[in-house]
Amino acid sequence: MSEHVKIKIEDLNIFFEKKQVVHGLTLDVRANEILSIFGPAGSGITTLLRSLNRLNELIPTSRIEGSILLDDKSIYDSDVSLTELRRKVGMVFDVPTPLPMSIFDNIAYGPRLKGEKNRKVLGEIVEKALQEAALWDEVKNRLKASALSLSGGQQQRLCIARVLALDPDVILLDRPCSGLDPISTSKIEDSLTQLKDRFTIILAPHNTQQAGRVSNRVAFMLMGELIEEGFSDDVFYNPKDHRTNDYITGRFG
């Protein structure tokens, strides 16, 4: 983790029609850290992540206020290219989103969009990404098969591999381990801790234990508000806010 602020979120408000889902949220994400944002269901974590690659805009009823800076530049500036932003800020959704094409093409799509044509290079990128997503051994003999033929957990790891192959600056992971068995989960967690040398990772963890295992820093959200943030150990062992304490000790949520 470095001191460089990769993403600076200031006074962010997000609405769906009249309903406010994120309330005045201010948060710095530092380069090459793993930041876990956790909280009870419906806290607005997915919504927050989807605002960082401007995917919320697909929902016509959504409205956003405040500022989000990526490397000191607002992602809402008029000269920002949406496609470039989304290649810089990759995302894994909380449900698998394989594209209806082969396993290989799913992963090679991103690099191809960036202009990589050489089949050998693409093959290497695909293999490396699949290794890092702990999927290579299961699919290495069927790269031409449709991605839709994979199991749910495999599809989810495929999506992780796809984001890695895109080689973004920032990776948003929305519950990337939902639907994964404990072994794949721990493989993914191992990968994540290594990957933070190359990426800045924002994680909506599966549970607080996972947040504790993999993250440098954590942030606790409740009903659209940021309650507390800090180094994992501080927040988990010495929470400043009693609501954080209640949540961690399982008294609600």
Place this chain on the structure above:
Amino acid sequence: MKLKENISKYIFLTLAFSSISALALITVFIIINGVPIIAEVGIINFIFGMSWAPSHGEYGIFPMIIGSVTVTLGAAVLGVPIGVCCAIFLTEFAPPTLSKLFRPAIQLLAGIPSVVYGFWGLLFIVPFIRNFFGGPGLSILAGSVILAIMVLPTVISITEVSILALPKQYREGALALGMTHWQTIRSVILPSAKSGIVAAVILGIGRAIGETMAVIMVLGNAVAVPESILDPVRTLTTNIGIEMGYASGTHRQALFATGIVLFIIIMVLNATAQYITRKKK
């Protein structure tokens, strides 16, 4: 409670059974009336025979098969790209207010009686073709244009439904990868909606090949193998429509036999469409 359920079950069963048996009866009726003449003339002679002269006992329907096929193909070539593009526009680009206007308008298109299409074609399309392309105007082209318009509602609505039925994750996954809207449509939306689109096309073709009234007025109805799309033709349907009124005896049977051929073509098309859509799931 149990009794009530049983009663309604039998009512529905009866209704379902009667509609199926009506269909079966019609099929049997057509077959009984048509098969003898096919047997008499010989199936090869009937289907590949070039001459249709009922007064001389000549029953070859090959020119009409060619007529049906060319007019329908023409309709597909003109109507399918327009229909698919319309559906893409409606689902991907049109602002909600526009598509709200557009959808009922397209449904309305489906509600116009086919005889009105034919009449309109005779008054506008036929003279247009005669003036700009030459020939009699009554032609394959005229029929194809009319049919292309008539199959639009089928093609548009089924394509639209199959695009809208795609999980929204496809779209979001693609956009999150940094694809543009166009790239998403081309490499994700269209390939995954493919089977629905193919079904739409086949059903559209089935509708076109069975259409009678609209084309009877604009095709010219000459029984001859056409040399260009500006030549008049007669289709299987128009053959029945034109001659049924006065036909009797073997002539009448030959018209039923024409119906059998048509029936088989449409059954095959619909079965293909069903097979394709079902395979998807």
